[in-house]
Amino acid sequence: MKSTLRISLKSGERIFINGAVLRVDRKVALEFLNDVTFLLENHVLQPEQANTPLKQLYFIAQMMLINPEGAQQSMAMFRKSISMLLTCFSNDEVLAELKRIDGMVSTGRAFDALKAIRGLYPIEEKILNDEEMTPAAVEQIRKEIAPWSAR
Numbered sequence: 001m002k003s004t005l006r007i008s009l010k011s012g013e014r015i016f017i018n019g020a021v022l023r024v025d026r027k028v029a030l031e032f033l034n035d036v037t038f039l040l041e042n043h044v045l046q047p048e049q050a051n052t053p054l055k056q057l058y059f060i061a062q063m064m065l066i067n068p069e070g071a072q073q074s075m076a077m078f079r080k081s082i083s084m085l086l087t088c089f090s091n092d093e094v095l096a097e098l099k100r101i102d103g104m105v106s107t108g109r110a111f112d113a114l115k116a117i118r119g120l121y122p123i124e125e126k127i128l129n130d131e132e133m134t135p136a137a138v139e140q141i142r143k144e145i146a147p148w149s150a151r
Helices: 053-066 068-088 092-106 110-129 135-149
Strands: 005-009 014-017 020-023 028-032 038-040
Touching (some): 038 053, 053 092, 053 110
Antiparallel strands (some): 014 020, 014 038
8 A cells, every 4th residue: 555645725625536526615634545536626727728739638638537437538539639739849848748648648647647748838838939839730729629628
């Protein structure tokens, strides 16, 4: 058995645990005694916040954790999105990390993939601001993902 994990939550905070959403009414500490998949509320991206290609990929990966019943559908969308991103980005560091993220998700490590995707946000911002990715490529990705993220 692995060591325990202790998380402190403030009053009103939510945590997503194995697909369930919990909200605490007072300051509380949770101690996980076994392996569990969870997301803290401050790591959950809302659909309207998924306004860049990598944030859209993050949104899809988080849906695998938040909605385990729809994980197969999320995985199909992830596969499609990662393929598009690999053809749209030209930055070697981003491409290498996207391949690593793809491997993480493929082996059931969506939580680790979320952390890795967040780590790419500063590079993505620089790329988008320097117009390394064509506006047409960004728009194509948004069109493909936007209808799905509205679900």
